[in-house]
Amino acid sequence: MSRDNHTLVLELQKVSKQYGTVQALSDVSLDCRAGEIHAVVGENGSGKSTLLGIASGFVEQDQGVVLINGKRLRTDSPAEAIRLGLGMAYQDNSQVLHLSVKENLFMSTPKKLRPSYWKMKKWATDTLAEYELDLFPDAPTMFLTLAQRQLFEVVKALISEPKVLLLDEPTTALGPDEVDLLHRMIQTRAEQGMGVVYVSHRLPEVLTVANRITVLRDGQSQGTYDAANMSEKDLVSLMIGRAFHDAFPPVSPTSE
Structure with missing residues (x-):
């Protein structure tokens, strides 16, 4: 997959959002480059959907800035997001x-x-x-x-x-062949310069298709990593906040 490391098609800078007493996002930053597939992973309730809602203009952030193709998105303005070059496939x-x-x-x-x-x-x-x-x-x-x-x-x-496409759990209803088709679609467009933000809980797919991966936990970013350097265990450890072998210790065989 080709990437233009100098062109950012989407930037979220120190974005925060609170719903009542729940802090959905806290000071989260993320960017997507032209020509890359940037995955976002996290457990349910980690803030993934809120992040996409803010990026697409459907949710108004409490703090922070959204830039699409270098131009600031007015808060709570989906039509403006589309005009600036954002596309979204809805879950x-x-x-x-x-x-x-x-x-x-x-x-x-x-x-x-x-x-x-x-x-x-x-x-x-x-x-x-x-x-x-x-x-x-x-x-x-x-x-x-x-x-x-x-x-x-x-x-x-x-x-x-679009210059950047947001995908929210795009493979939940797809079988293996259909997942392959979806990945071909977005990889072809990424090679032509489109950026893709790919939210998914399916870690093997993420590691197959993404260039970079951002991990969210409890509304906070745990960092952005090159997919080539990560494993499923690495991602799970970041998502849950402790080492994989501590969270899922090997089961000792029972003696008869």
Whole structure:
């Protein structure tokens, strides 16, 4: 995977967020470079979803700054985030279920990239083929399987040609072949210069696809690491705050 180490497409600087008495994030910083896949891992409740919400403009941070392509994002402004070059595939999907696949694609595409209405079907067919997604353009979206909808959600985000793409648990409904397809999609775009922030709890996948990994624990960053230098045990130790062998000691065989 190619990386441009000089171009930051997303920066979160000392971001904090509190919900009532719960400190969801505390002074967290993260950046994503053009051409890299930057994974974010952590246990449930570690702050991953809040981090993505702030980066995409859906959640207003209490402190800190978000920069997209070097330009400051106004707090709580998803439309501004998109205008600055951010794309996001939503965990719960954003499709209009009673519309067809081609209509959902058309609606998700910026006007400057859309075909004419009468060429929509051929354009949708070509777009789906480009991403190796075997869907009928005229099919109502409600009839897609959960895995198809999850992959379709990523395609909908990619066709807007974002500078940085946020993925929130993108493989939860996918089997091994579909995970491979998703990874090919984002690796191809990363090689073309797009940055990807990849939130997942599936550590083997993260170690396979990511260039760098940031670990969150209890709303705080435990550091950012080169994926090539990390193992699953390393990540688990950082996520839980103690050595892997202490948290999961070997089981002694029972004597009969």
